[in-house]
Amino acid sequence: MKNAWAFVPSLYFAEGLPYIIVNVLAVAVYSSMNVPNDKIALWTSWLYLPWVLKMFWAPLVDAKSTKRSWILKMQVLLAAIFLLVALSFSLPNYFIYSIAGFFAGAFISATHDIAIDGYYMLALDEKLQSFFVGIRTLFYRLAMIYGSGIIAIFAGIVKERTGNILLSWQVSFLTAAVLFLIFFLWHSFSLPKPEEDKPVKSAALPFGDFKEAFKTYFTQKNIIAILAFILLY
Numbered sequence: 001m002k003n004a005w006a007f008v009p010s011l012y013f014a015e016g017l018p019y020i021i022v023n024v025l026a027v028a029v030y031s032s033m034n035v036p037n038d039k040i041a042l043w044t045s046w047l048y049l050p051w052v053l054k055m056f057w058a059p060l061v062d063a064k065s066t067k068r069s070w071i072l073k074m075q076v077l078l079a080a081i082f083l084l085v086a087l088s089f090s091l092p093n094y095f096i097y098s099i100a101g102f103f104a105g106a107f108i109s110a111t112h113d114i115a116i117d118g119y120y121m122l123a124l125d126e127k128l129q130s131f132f133v134g135i136r137t138l139f140y141r142l143a144m145i146y147g148s149g150i151i152a153i154f155a156g157i158v159k160e161r162t163g164n165i166l167l168s169w170q171v172s173f174l175t176a177a178v179l180f181l182i183f184f185l186w187h188s189f190s191l192p193k194p195e196e197d198k199p200v201k202s203a204a205l206p207f208g209d210f211k212e213a214f215k216t217y218f219t220q221k222n223i224i225a226i227l228a229f230i231l232l233y
Contacts (some may be wrong), residue, residue: 004128006190008120011071012136014183015116016143018078018109021176022047022102024148029169032155035095043099050103050110061114062200067122068191070115072184074108079180081105086173089166122194151176 026047030040061070081101088097124132151172158168 004124004132007187007192008124008132008136009139010183010186010190011116011120012139013143013146014075014180014187015109015113016140017147017176017179018105018112019051020144020147021082021151022106022109024144025151026099026102028148028152029098030095032165032169033094039095044102047102047106050106051113054110054114057111058114059200061111062118064199066193066197066199067115067119068193068197071112071119071191072188074112074115075180075184075187077108078105078112079177079184081108082173082177082180086170086177089170089173094166119191119197122196123192 023044027040027044030044031037061067081104085098085101085105088094088101091097120132120136121129154175155168155172158171159165162168
C-alpha cells in the first residue's frame with residue numbers, strides 16, 4: 001500500500017475547495033461586481049442542492065467504473081469548469097454563463113465527494129481510516145480557509161494593482177483551474193489501486209436495483225417530513 005500521507009490530505013483538500021468556491025466565493029464574486037443582492041440570493045441559494053441530493057446518484061457512481069477513475073475524471077472536469085467560469089467573466093452576459101458554470105461545478109464536485117469518500121474506505125484499512133479521520137477533516141477545513149480567504153485576498157491584490165475587478169477574479173479562477181490540474185497529475189501518480197475498487201455488480205445497469213431502492217425510499221413513512229428536513233435544515 002502506498003503511503004496514505006501522499007494522498008489523503010490532498011484528496012480532502014481537493015474535496016473541500018470546490019464546495020467553498022461554489023457556495024461561498026461565488027457570492028463574493030457577484031457582490032464585488034455589483035450584481036443586485038436579490039439576484040445573488042435567488043440564484044446562489046440553489047447551488048447547494050447537488051450536495052443535498054447526491055445520495056440519489058451515488059449508486060450510479062458505484063455501478064460505473066472505479067472510485068479512483070471517478071476522482072481523476074472529476075478533477076479534470078473541475079479544472080475545465082473553473083477555466084470556463086474565468087473566461088465567462090469577460091462576456092457581456094457573464095452572470096448567466098458563470099452561474100451555469102457554478103451549477104455544473106456543483107454537480108461535478110458532489111460526484112467527486114461521493115467517489116473520494118468511497119475510495120477512502122477502500123484504500124485504507126480500519127486502523128488507518130481511524131487515524132486519518134482528524135487529518136482529512138483538517139485538510140477539508142484548510143481548503144475552506146483557502147477558498148473563502150486566500151483566493152479572495154489574492155483577487156483583492158490583483159484588483160489593487162490593476163484596478164480591474166473582472167481580471168482579478170479571472171486570474172483567481174484560472175489559478176483554481178491550474179490547481180485542479182495539479183491535483184489530477186498528483187493523484188494519477190499517488191492514488192493506489194485497491195483490489196476492492198471496482199464497479200458494484202448489483203448496482204449495474206439496467207437500473208432494476210436502483211429503481212427499487214429509489215421507489216422504496218420515496219414510499220417510506222413520513223417521507224415528506226424527511227425530505228423537508230434534508231432540504232431545509
